[in-house]
Amino acid sequence: MGSRKDNYMDYSLIFIVLFLLAFGLVMLYSTSAYEAGIQFGDSTYYFRHQLIPTLAGVIVMFVLSFLPYGWLQKIPWLAYGAALFLVVLVKSPLGWSANGANRWIRIFGISIQPAEVAKVAMIIFLASFIINNRKFIETPKGFWVVLASTVPMCLAVYGITRNLSSAVIIFGIAFLMLFVATKGYLRFFALLGFGLVAVFGIVTYVQKAGSQGNFRFGRILAWLDPEAYASGKGFQTLQSLYAIGSGGLFGKGLGESMQKLGFIPEAQNDMIFSIICEELGLFGAFSVMLMFLLLLWRMMIIALNAPDLYGAMLVVGVMGHLSIQVILNIAVVTNTIPNTGITLPFISYGGSAVLLLLAEVGIVLSVARRIVY
């Protein structure tokens, strides 16, 4: 199709991703060494367990970047179905739990978090769906159908793995892809506005009702006044704020965090950004955020220049996924929103997440390779 054989490689994107991966591993080791030493007698436990999927992910990324992405367009229903199936498998004997959460399946000694697969599947599925139903999605009915298509997946993820944040992210990805793909602003902002009003209503209600009932209410109360719930639901958030606040401009120095010494539980997961703030200060935090912004910017450029709409929609999906997760993660860490378990891409501990994120980046690179110029 192009005037020349496609051999474009977005090196700046690759560099940013590799930088974030390396930085993430360093921070992961710094954050987790103390607790790993206590828990497993091996301070490199988390580091080693993250290193393997990271290296595997990098290979997957390069492999995918050399493969044409067209084949993905042919398997939307398969991707959707397979992901759903994996989520359901959590309930099967293959299901595996850790830290009291049933979120994994374990095959041949490798544990996979199906929710992460579901996110990729959703991007692949929606990109095809949007391409194949250009006219339909512009109609009000089409708008709702697209949004509704996420519901089975979201319900499965939430219902089976009790993972609300992943469900929210899956819905968010669909919402953003639809926003870019279709005309008009009003309905999106109306929906957004409606959502905000609903949230406000719930918060007001919870505030009045107190902590009776649903345990998520407790999280909302803890969000509103973390110090009142310092020993319970507000503990992690409050400790995270202490970490951020005590970091100052340049932080305490790499490896010098005190909050990681048992005060922020599971800091290597959701709360790793607060340790970055504590050790590297505002400077370090802003640098990381700028790297993410650069990454998103590169993806936007790739989407804008994609050889076809399908590739562009894939990139938009990945971009939406990344942005939602980064923003929500930092929002949780800074107590801007109530605490939900959302990891920071490329940096937080989690093998499935990093592997599949790198696969997504591989798809983006594959799209980028086919840009003609």
Next chain:
Amino acid sequence: MRKEQGNQQRPRVRGTRGNVAQRFTNRMSRKLLLLFALITAAFAGLMVRLVLINRNNGEEYERQVLSQQRYDSTTLPYRRGEIQDAGGTVLAYSEKVYNVILDAKGLLYSEDYLEPTLEALRKCFNFDTAQIRRYISDNPTSQYYTLAKQLTWDEISDFRDIQTVGSNTYDPNVKGIWFEENYIRRYPNGSMACDVIGFTTSDNNGLYGLEEYYNDVLSGTTGREYGYLDEDSNLERTTIPATDGNNLVTTIDGNLQSIVEKYLAKFNEDNKNAARFGNGANNVGCIIMDVHNGDVLAMASYPKFDLNDPRNPENLIGMASVDEKGNRRKGDSIFESGIYITEDMLNEMTSEELYQNYNALWRNFCISDTYEPGSVAKPFTVATGLENGCITGNEVYQCNGYLEVGGWDIKCHNVYGDGPVSVGRGIEISCNVAMMKIGQAIGNDIFAKFQSIFGFGLKTNVDLAGESRTEGLTYTAEQMGPTELATGTFGQGFNVDMIEMISAFCSLINGGYFYEPHVVKRITNSSGATVRNIEPRVLRQTISSSTSEKIVEYCNRVVAGEEGTGKKARPAGYMIGGKTGTAQTIPRGNRQYVVSFMGYAPAKDPQIAIYVVIDRLNNYQQDQAAYACRIARNILTEALPYLNIPMTEELSDQERAELEELRKEAVTPLIAEVTGEDGENAENGEGTGEEETAEAAGGGDLTAAEAEAMGTYEAKWKSFSRDPDTGFYVDPKNGNMIDPDTGAVLGGDTLPEQALVAGNGNNASGLWEPQTP
């Protein structure tokens, strides 16, 4: 949908658009740009949020972070030092014990832990698992709950194996149980030397005796494990190990101590409930001391208590009860020696009352209680007179049974009169009149000066907690009138304690060297190396060696002499010296007495001194010094052979049988043998050193001068008929009983009622001088 895009929308991308089927539309590009702008705005918003957190709460949060670090320190207990007797036998030691602590939170970390842990607890400790289970479900976040206290290593070792990686019984699912280390004090010999040793509170603080006096030495330094921030505000944790306490090696000879305690207990057994309910006496104490260095070889009193169980109310039964000030409670009549604790009284006691009486039980009679010494003070009076040249020792006084002093008739204990009394005979028969006359020759100034030289009214500084303060319990020269001087010569009117008396007495018989009495001879560290040697310390020379020799000579007559008052104190096979004492108490005329025997052995070359005091004997007639003599005799009969002091006297058949009997039950083998030559000498009654003069030899013999002066005096009371039951002489005029040994009228009162006692009369008469409330 093919549409050529405006170049301005993708300026960064090289090249131009190709002719691709479905491309991004302008509208899509705009929306994507808007999306990116919104994302950037969100990022900016979060950055602002980060800046605000730092600006508004940075300092507060930084403080918060520092404050929640673990600076908390864990104390590592030290081991309190041992207390050993002179031969290295352990009298007190500390044993490591373990408290079993439950960490419910840790146990509930995984559901796999609960059952195996409870099972292990049941198996190893026999705990009631239902109760633990209930506690865990009620307090799931508890991290410190004591399941059991003070278990020994043997008791916990099975469980420790289960927790130890690599042992056969290791179970990784047994979690949430840990052991807190501590030490408890053990006294392997129970009640032995209880007054001397003292005991400790549960937090390792010494109470009474050596444990209190040497608390600082015995205590080590607690170790610590703690966190701190270094200069870069990094948390560091450090362990400072505990330093164990030092050990005490005492001068106490465990065997001698056992002998003493055995006979004190025997005395109590023989005399308890005799005239009244209660112990054999309100108190009975005994000290044995090495006369040449002030080492306390044995020190004991009765009633005693088990150091491992000092708060056992059984020990209080039969004891004279005390009030809230620690003073002995008085009965309705002045003749009652006290109110004795019965089981019924125990049940009615409040805990304060119980503690008052415990304190009375725990205090060391030998150093804490003061009393008027009585006639055992007479050698001191004679020594004062001789040392100052006030008397020569050749004087002979006429005793008519009383002496008028300061308008009062002060009686001799033998109201019938002793006739002519030489200085030596004055000691031998314990004549008050002779002493008073000597006292008049001495005068107030010298008498008071020498009382302080002998240490009366001064603390001896013996290394035991609770020594009484006798300052003010003696008269100064100014306070002393003729009556006070007169009564002081025979040991009434001033107060002393036992350790004071025996320390001073040692100086009378060892050539005049006053040693500071002490119980500890060496302090060693936890690895056994000597930290400090406590050498014998001569404080002063009280009298010259020639005076000392004379005193020994006189005191020998007390035991060996025909008329000696202390004949009953002589142990089989030995010759000893000493002096008896029968002291009246306040108020005068209460028929309550403190009787004592103070002696030394062997007679020729004193090595050890012994002092036995019986405070208010359980008898209708308390004024029988013979009881004290018998205790001393019993102790010495067993102790002297143990101390390898050779026998010098021929054994009678009866004595031989007695020794045989003793050999069977003795706590120590009787090793000393009678040497033939000494035995023969003794038989002749001439066991003398060459330099000794004839008058010293044979004890009872009078010097020519004395004999001449005294003429053919026969004690009047010896003509009285004897009571066949008791052996006492009976005065036909008034029916008074007269002690055949001493000639004293039983229950008689030699002192005028107005005769006062130095210091606080209450203290002196009460015999209790409470040190601790």
